[in-house]
Amino acid sequence: MRTAIEGLTVTLAGRDVLHGVELVAAEGEIAGLVGPNGSGKSTLLRTVYRHLAPRAGRVLLAGRDVRAMAPAEAARHVAALPQERGGDFEFTVREIVAMGRSPYQRAFAGEGAADRRAVAQALDQVGLAGQEQRGFDALSGGERQRVLLARALAQQPEVLVLDEPTNHLDVRYQVELLALLRAQRRTTLISLHDLNAAASLCDRLHVLHEGVLVASGTPREVLTPELLEEVFGVRAAVLEHPLTGDPLIAFDHRSPVRG
Known part of the structure; x- marks a missing residue:
């Protein structure tokens, strides 16, 4: 589902956090948001899944204002994995994932066959098949992350919104998560701190700095030494990954740029 952000301005605590941001994620495209802490990435994503209301501008899903x-209709189109996880849940893994089916269920109707299939498929996709009865509050941080991703996948959205989804995941599951997202090819908006992961995963990158969109394009177009120094305040060389051919950023840890 094509997702367009038009003139988005968001105000929090009396201050504009986003300033007239405009970008498009085409149908089936993985659009990455990158930028320093406080640049507005999470705020933009929260607006897409309706957690925040913009002061100006709008988010369009296939031409409709979200x-x-x-x-319930919006939740059938958009599923989110936010950074805020809330407290411990006294539920099983399966119960958490099944919550993703609520937009499709009538009150007091209970699960149907389609719900059970969606939950089982989501658990299998994140590598948690067979662990349905474990308590969520007994899981590691990485396992909880995978359960919450499964809940979003069980929602079967056309647009997936992910805010730093690789947090708390070890290297293996980071790689597997990125491969899963790439294979699904559903419209995805994702924020990532790891620029090399962003370069590998995303079709297009959108760079935010102090609430302003400063660059958009393919990873190769966007991730230049000049932009890395100007926006992120680091010195780096951009090479070619020897295994994938993606841009590979080599940071200079000995002579950092000083702001």
């Missing part, structure tokens, strides 16, 4: 949709 704020004009009923909550």
Whole structure:
């Protein structure tokens, strides 16, 4: 589903956090948001999944304003994995993942066959098949992350919104998660701190700096030494990954740029 952000301005605590941001994620495209801490990445994503209302501008899903949709309808189109996880849940793994089916269920109707299939498929996709009865509060941080991703996948959205989804994951599961997202080819908006992961995963990157969109394009177009120094304040060389051919950023840890 094509997702367009038009003139988005968001104000928090009396201060504009985003300033007239415009970008498009085409249908099936993985669009990455990168930028320093505080640049507005999470704020933009929260606006896409309706957690925040913009002061100006809008988010369009296939041409429709997401704020004009009923909550259940919007949830059938957009699923989110935010950074804020909340407290411990006294639920099993399966119960958490099954919550992703709520936009499709009538009150008190219970699960149907389609719900059970979606939950089982989501658990299998994140490598948690067979662990349905474990308690969520007994899981490691990385396992919890995978359960919450499974909940979003069980929602079967057309647009997936992920805010730093590789946090708490070890290297193996980071690689597997990125491969899973790449294989699905559903419209995805994702924020990532790891620029090399962003270069490998994303079709297009959008760079935010102090609430302003300063660059958009393919990873090779965007991730230049000049931009890395100007936006991130680091000195780096951009090479070619020897295994994948993707841009590979080699940071200079000995002579950092000083702001």
